[in-house]
Amino acid sequence: MPEQIIIRRSLEYGRQPGTYGETPTAATSTGTLPPKNPGTDNIVGQVRYEHTDLLGSEVSAQAYVQDFKTYYGYSTFFPGGGQPLIESTKYGLRLDATTPLGWTQGSQLLWGVDALRDQTAQPLADGRTFAPEMTQASAAPFVQLRVPLAERLTLRGGARYEALSVDVVDFTTLRPQFDTDGDGTPDQRNDVEGGTLTYDNLAFNAGVVFTVAKPVDLFASFQQGFAVSEIGRVLRSTVAESVEVLNPEARTVNSYEVGARVATQSLTASATGYYTTSDLGSSYGSDFEIIRSPEHVYGLEATTDLQVIDPLAVGGTFSWVKGKRDADDNGSYETPLPGNRIPPEKITGYVEVTPLDGWTGRLQLLYSGSRDAFPSSSAYAKGEVSPYTVVDLSSRVDVGPGALTIGIENLFDNYYFPVRSQYPALDDSYTPGRGRNVTLSYSVTW
Incomplete structure (x- = not known):
């Protein structure tokens, strides 16, 4: 089933x-406009086959293709300024089968392969070139x-074996990497010979779910x-002469x-509480270089949705995460x-009212x-x-064959700076969030 989505913004x-931290970025008619209008072209196609009883197993197969291109805005983050984009073409195949085992009621084995x-x-x-063209080919059988x-x-448990290769073309780093005149500032970019990197890994997972009472489950898992x-x-920040000499290691996480x-x-x-560890994490250094070091991340997440009475529902979420690395x-x-790895805590909440059939209003924070x-x-x-709070209001009413929505x-x-404009600590991304914005739409589904 093919699908094409094109989104474009015309900038003036x-x-x-x-x-x-002092003065936000500003829109100006004399500012630098990107050569291409920011936006995304995304073409996706997929074919799916299912069989409910093939030699005693329920089998499904899916093949898909995606052609994706997105243009971002102009940024002075790059030497001399520039407009980054991502071009990606993917071809994938997934085959899986669910086989009843008969050991206990409901016991089954899910097995298959991803390519x-x-x-x-x-x-x-x-x-x-910001990051060079890379072609990854992988196959991963799993049970x-x-x-x-x-x-x-x-009880649940399984394993997944993944083998992959990455072909990297020859390229020249965007930022200077070598100091040739001895003034302490890099002034020469690095020419890097491409090559092929190969990886493989066998990963395991295990979990248990215990029903304390009919509506209450406790669970634990390792993955x-x-x-x-x-x-x-x-x-993109290497000083190595070739990709194969550099040979960047893959990251494994428990x-x-x-x-x-x-x-x-x-x-x-x-x-839910979680804890993850990795012997080879990846973070930015003071000069945008990549630092690989052991790290661990831990956090809490909570969600709730409650139908108070027939027309009234409330709910919300909470997330809190911390992370540190072993620098030395x-x-x-x-x-x-x-x-860019650890956000501040976040709380969301909503009140939703359905006063009449076909009419819903929602206030969220x-x-x-x-x-x-x-x-x-x-x-x-x-x-x-710094912290901030944003409140949104929306209402949806069934009208004719479709629905009218106002948001x-x-x-x-509220005047605020989103997290993504604060943590980078860059002058050209210190941009406040949008003020009050009203939208009106009508949609029809057939």
């Missing part, structure tokens, strides 16, 4: 960088076992993860999770992770907290984050 004003080819590049619109024991206990998503970051959930006709709620590899985790993990630093991703974003016209 450029962005005048401000001063981080992917992903060609991605991150140039600037003027032709310079997942589910075994209910009695009425209250369910291993494997990713090579940091290769682009490492390559995750532990415990929690409880409740589900009744009127109430659904959950609370002495076994002591003392250095906080930067703001977002509170984002503060974080000042690097009080004496002005380096990238180490900026102080008011930032109902009280």
